[in-house]
Amino acid sequence: MQITQKGRQTWLFDGPVGIIGQAATCGPREGEGPLAADFDHIFPDLRMGEVSFEKAEQRMEEYAARRAIAKASLTPDEIDIMFAGDLINQITPSGFTARNLAIPYFGLFNACATAMEGLALAALCVASGVARKVLVAASSHTCTAERQFRYPNEYGSQKPPYSQSTATAAGAAVVAAIPAPVEIKAITVGRVRDEHITDPFAMGAAMAPAFADTVQIHLQERGVSPDYYDLILSGDLGHVGQDIARELFQLQGITIADEKLGDCGLMLYGASTKVFSGGSGCGCAASVGFGHIYRLISEGEIKRVLLCATGALLSPVSSEQKESIPAISHAVALERGE
Amino acid sequence: MAPKPKPDPWYQAIVDRHTPKKRVLRNCITAFLGGGLLCALAQTALFCLVEFADIPQEDASPIVLICVIFLTALFTGIGIYDKLGQKLGAGLAVPISGFANSVAASMLEHKSEGLVLGSGCNSFKLAGAVVIFGIFSAFVVVFIGWALQLI
CATH class of the missing domain: 3.40.47.40 (Stage V sporulation protein AD)
Incomplete structure (x- = not known):
């Protein structure tokens, strides 16, 4: 397949770089939103049956990753490389997910741009023939981000109207150089x-x-x-x-x-x-x-x-x-x- | 310390055009009413303790404070306080409830790292500044008072 660098920052692929499996998971508030039908799994509470929110986020990311691999009709040992990242210190949910899946792993951090950073790298990997099948995953959890970047969750501070609320959601995709929808x-x-x-x-x-x-x-x-x-x-x-x-x-x-x-x-x-x-x-x-x-x-x-x-x-x-x-x-x- | 970076005026103008303003007047009024209501309730409780339960003023006062602290911790624990805090702002933050909430919220947040190194070490993460600067300013005021007496 031909990869063409256009200008300095853009790469074009003239062959198929397909998303052969994908999955999305989310927490309760996102599950009440207009996109509810497009999630593979909606966790009904923020703890997701775990003892900490950090574990919950990891579980959500792993769920998405396993689901994406299954929907591609593959098993984790058929994936060559995993690119993943999240917002927690030292991106532990992603590292722990990579441990559980036992897929060769590159940990990424580009804050909330991580999912597309991973997808771009995955596309370059499969289009160049460096890898056959690449998994991309990213996650965030409102309670872990609150603690990481702002105040304790139950602290009664007043947020300004222009602030934003971190989504509890994860997504994963499997990319390969084969035609896909x-x-x-x-x-x-x-x-x-x-x-x-x-x-x-x-x-x-x-x-x-x-x-x-x-x-x-x-x-x-x-x-x-x-x-x-x-x-x-x-x-x-x-x-x-x-x-x-x-x-x-x-x-x-x-x-x-x-x-x-x-x-x-x-x-x-x-x-x-x-x-x-x-x-x-x-x-x-x-x-x-x-x-x-x-x-x-x-x-x-x-x-x-x-x-x-x-x-x-x-x-x-x-x-x-x-x-x-x-x-x-x-x-x-x-x-x-x- | 180096000066804080600032956006170029052209970009600041765009940002200002699209950023909703903090509703300062409305926030002040809700803080005044919310905080006022909390203090009025506490004062009523104090009055009742002194008048009807025959407890001396100097004993009734700490009882009321402990009750406010307890209720704050309870509301923090069951996840209501942060929602009230978003609405009432400084009205809840300035009374002792704000202090109690900052300790309770920090301890809850760090529960997952254990009782001592988690909740214990982090309990005064937010309130520590209030304690240290409170003690320091008390020291400064006393020192000034003492110096004035000498003159």
């Missing part, structure tokens, strides 16, 4: 952008420039107009970040119709106001991409989607040290296989 046609590796936002609650404002940058570069390097895609999705910009991104596109001179722009973190919850500006976390792009969007494309409802997961590369320490919040966005073009 949904194929990866192109990837664009994002650059880290920093517009010097320092408020750790203003994730949308921190990440919108990275999203706009990656979309612009992708369209330019691939040589297509926004109309080529049925949907251009950000991972977790929320209402605030989406509105900012719209204005950035105008400044760049890119016209994208309103109904073509979407955000995984917003789709997950619909009109629910309990999540403030919208959902966030690795689980947004992973579960919506490998669940809902996969179904829409494979059933032929839509044909081409540019999925751009967005990640904020901050830590609690960096933000207390008054550092600004760098952000990244990786784009993967998912299209209906012939």
Whole structure:
């Protein structure tokens, strides 16, 4: 198969790079949302039968990974490489999942952009012939993220209206260089952008420039107009970040119709106001991409989607040290296989 | 410390246009009413203890405080306090309930790492700042008072 590097950040695949198995899991709140039917399993409570939220997240990620492998009619020992990541310190849910599955493992961290980082790497691996079958997984859990990045879960602090709520969700996909209903046609590796936002609650404002940058570069390097895609999705910009991104596109001179722009973190919850500006976390792009969007494309409802997961590369320490919040966005073009 | 980075004015303008404002006035009013209600309830309890149960004022006061702390810990444990905190903000944070909640929430959060190294070591993770600066400012005030007496 021919892999063509277009410009500096985009790679095109001229053969089939198929998603041959995929799965999405989520927690109770996401299960009440409009995408409930697209999840393979909805865990009815946040503990998921485990003693800690960290174990619960790991269980959710492993469930998604095993399900994706099973749906590809494979067993874990037939997978050559696993790319996975999450938001917890030292990405333990992913490492523990890789231990239980015993698949050669690359641990990734690109915050909430991890799912598309993994999918892009998987596509490069199988298209180049480096590996035959590659598993991608990513997860986030509202309670582990709250503890990791903000305050104890039961602490009664008041969040600002522009803050976001981390999604409890996981997604996994198996990628191979064989034709499938949904194929990866192109990837664009994002650059880290920093517009010097320092408020750790203003994730949308921190990440919108990275999203706009990656979309612009992708369209330019691939040589297509926004109309080529049925949907251009950000991972977790929320209402605030989406509105900012719209204005950035105008400044760049890119016209994208309103109904073509979407955000995984917003789709997950619909009109629910309990999540403030919208959902966030690795689980947004992973579960919506490998669940809902996969179904829409494979059933032929839509044909081409540019999925751009967005990640904020901050830590609690960096933000207390008054550092600004760098952000990244990786784009993967998912299209209906012939 | 190096100056805090700031967005360029053009980007800050875009962000400001699309970021919903914190509703400061509304938050102040709900904090005032919520906190006021909590304090009024506690004061009523104190009054009842002194008037009807014949408990001296200096004993009744700690009893009420302990009750507020207990109820806060209970509400924290059953997962109601954080929802009230989102609505009432400083109204719950400023009274002793805020302090009690920060300790209870931290201990609960770190329960999974064990009683001593988890809950124990992390109990004052948030409240520690209040304790240390409270003691320090008390020391400063007493020192000033003592210095004024000398003059």
